[in-house]
Amino acid sequence: MDPHRVRAGGTVNTDRIRALRDEGALAERYLELGPLLAAADTATVRRAGALLGGLSCQDVVAANPGIPTIAISVTGSGTIAPLLPALTGELARHGLAGQVSAGDPGAYALHLARPAAADLTLCLLDASAVFDRIVSPVWTVDDVGTAAAELLGLLRGFAASHTERGRGALVLTTAPLWSSWTNQVLDLRERARLGAVWRRFTADLLELGTSADTVYVIDLDPLLGDLGPARDARLEGYAHVAYTDALLGALARQVGHLARGLCGRPRKCLVLDLDGTLWGGTLAESGGDGLDMAEGFRGEAHRRFQRAVAQLGSQGVLLAVCSKNDAAEVDQVLRTHPDLLVRRDDFVTVLAGWEPKVATVPRVAERIGIGVDSLVFVDDSTTETGLIRANRPEIAVVDVDADEPATHVDRLLAEGWFDATTITAEDRERAEAYRTEARRADxxxxxxxxxxxxxxxxxxxxxxxxxxxxxxxxxxxxxxxxxxxxxxxxxxxxxxxxxxxxxxxxxxxxxxxxxxxxxxxxxxxxxxxxxxxxxxxxxxxxxxxxxxxxxxxxxxxxxxxxxxxxxxxxxxxxxxxxxxxxxxxxxxxxxxxxxxxxxxxxxxxxxxxxxxxxxxxxxxxxxxxxxxxxxxxxxx
Structure with a gap:
């Protein structure tokens, strides 16, 4: 399963956007695009971004006073034009008015040396950034190591200058090494050494993203495992486009969430359904003893999901429950079930009853004093998630499938809703602060x-x-x-x-x-x-x-x-x-x-x-x- 592709009416969404464009109403109705694209896959978002390509950011701001704005400048070691519509679509998906511009193909060094006045500068690197530094057509692993070290030094200098001059956020990517390079080395021991040299270069580049205040490095390697082919030899050879649309869409989605955070629009609270989501089975039918959360392939899958939820909670994500169940029974399971990895005290609030969730999920925000648009709701019922999408589009929704609990973790994490530029000590202690606030209320x-x-x-x-x-x-x-x-x-x-x-x-x-x-x-x-x-x-x-x-x-x-x-x-x-x-x-x-x-x-x-x-x-x-x-x- 591609976690970047969720259940969505992609054709309907882009048809509606096309109609708004043809009516000349895109700027005026811009805030309607976020709900239209909320559940769209990356391919649909890219098509939507292409339809928005001629839209002026100034017109959007004039028609929607107070909308967050962000200017993104894109450069790279290859052709970067295919990334622009994906970024444009992702900004619309988050309700941000964006101006996305691109530098000349391959001119990343000049672009970073004299960056445009942008809030976020994205540099998309590929392996050619290293190999193009080798003058001879014949190369050795040592040549690659020297070229990689030179490039890393250049990027370090750009990062330092960017930070010192306060030029907004600088986002670099890693550069995966394709087999078309490694297979040119016939000696298998030397091929292994090439892999080691490249991984050291990648590790040093990732370290750069931990040492500078406004510099971020997105690792493309984890995205490769979730996607189809990330490279098309024809596109790379004829157009110098290093990556497929699928990978560029996944990258744009990560950048979109970073842009959302920079504009002060983070998600703070994960609201969980219970039956079919946090655990397997139905509490009202089987009782606490009949729930799946430890044994068997389904129980083990739900246990992995609980571990992921606990991991998010340890980094400051507020955890809450909204369940159609008897409140006393829910409380009993959350407090006493021996196999549950997230307990009652891990949740800042628990809402259990029989009202439609479109009414109860927003109460989570009211109870803990945050905006409704800070919520991310996870449920296996498409009826419940559909009603929330239709009536409360400001709430992010994640669909999971009760019949396939092994996919819960991927679906939860695919969107990156809780990605943050920095996690502080206050973030990690946030849940305890809200629980303490409940004691104050008592x-x-x-x-x-x-x-x-x-x-x-x-x-x-x-x-x-x-x-x-x-x-x-x-x-x-x-x-x-x-x-x-x-x-x-x-x-x-x-x-x-x-x-x-x-x-x-x-x-x-x-x-x-x-x-x-x-x-x-x-x-x-x-x-x-x-x-x-x-x-x-x-x-x-x-x-x-x-x-x-x-x-x-x-x-x-x-x-x-x-x-x-x-x-x-x-x-x-x-x-x-x-x-x-x-x-x-x-x-x-x-x-x-x-x-x-x-x-x-x-x-x-x-x-x-x-x-x-x-x-x-x-x-x-x-x-x-x-x-x-x-x-x-x-x-x-």
Missing amino acids: FRTGFSSLTDYLAELDTRLDIFAPGPADVARLAQLTQRTNQFNLMTLRLDESAVRAALSDADSVVAPIRVRDRFGDHGVVGVVFARRDGGTVLIDNLVMSCRVLGRGIESAWIGELLRWAAAQGASAVIGGYKPTPRNGRVENLLPEHGFAPIDTPAGFDPAARWFRHDLAELPGPVANLTVESALPAPTGGTR
Whole structure:
């Protein structure tokens, strides 16, 4: 089974897109394309991308204010044009307005030396990138090793320059070695040595993706095992196209998920059906003792699926259950079944009952305080998944087949819904944080007033000076926070480091803890001095700590700090998006007055000024510790 091909009406989807194009309505109806392509295979997405080739990104943004945008520049060691429609289709599938452009074929070195102003630069490498560096038509394994080392050095230099200059994300690929190269070496021992040389080159290239903040390396070798032929000798020989459409589609799908993450649209929660999905059999019919999850080929297959689910959960994916079953019976199995690898305490919430899942799955998001578009739902019932696709298209859906549980893991992982640029300590502890939040909710029921509850909760707010270990988390907060985000300014790790090293900038993250535990780093302010004014570039905060006055204490501390530094005013902005309406009045509610857009400031934002004449006092029931540093400069 090709995991990149799922049950979908590919022809119907592309026919609808073609009709929209012919009506001239693609830009206006662009957000309808995501649901149309949600379950489409990579071939269908590529055909859709071809239909979108003439669509202007500017027209899409004008027709859909607030839509996330990303510019992708593609280069490579061969012909890269076939990759463009696949990328264009994947961006539409994720609801991103994208501008995909390509450099000249084979001119990757020049392109990377002087990259275009793109949010993401993708360099597709193939074996010719190494072998073309060998001048003689006759070569040895040692020649290949020398050429590979030269190429690796070149790529390292490009990666360092890319990171230093803050040019967005750089994505490189590995270069599989085809048998058309290895079989040219007749000595089998030398052929084995060639394989070893190539694998060292590949390993060193992959290491490059672990050592630079904004550089990512996609390994093409794992994709080869899931696809049909990845090479067509005729395309390679006549058109210098190194890879088939199937492999390019699989690569585009991975890049699409990376683009989604860079645009602050990650998936956070895996919602699992039980019968036929997490385990084999039907609980209501066979009882807990009759479920398949350990013995026999079906039980072993479900056990492998449970292991994969546990692995995702260990890296910060929130796990939840939505099942049509008796709640007490579900709870009993999740807590006591001896063969189950994921237990009740591994799930942040469990919903069991007899309502249609199209109504209950969205409640998972409500219960744990995340967006519905953060959910990925897995079920073996095409009726349930079909209803969700039709009525809640913002929820990602994964179909599994109860008759073929051996395919569950491949189907779950094929999409890469939870791929992340970085996994932080806060990510790994996220599930425990949500379970702790449930204990807080239980604690709250024992109080007749919110004031008494907050007093006993003993919330402590620490505004601290960040260090190198905090950079990844601060970048992640800007990329993943959508609701409590004033300006939706997305920063990568190199941009955060640049802010930390800027003498005029102040980066002020907050850590929150209470009697039940530590929430970790849940927010950050980026500000700077401009003469006698402090400018708030952005303020983001996790919504899970709302309702305690933390944002008021934080802003109050910033205002008092600005006054103590001799500033005459603090200026901040709010840039509306479809998802950050909850902070629309944040600044006015804290004493900021509206002003006209200052010269050079973003005209799409609303701007506000606090003249520091009246400073707020402390917030009741909060203990605040602040280590706000003083900027040393005075000009922007």
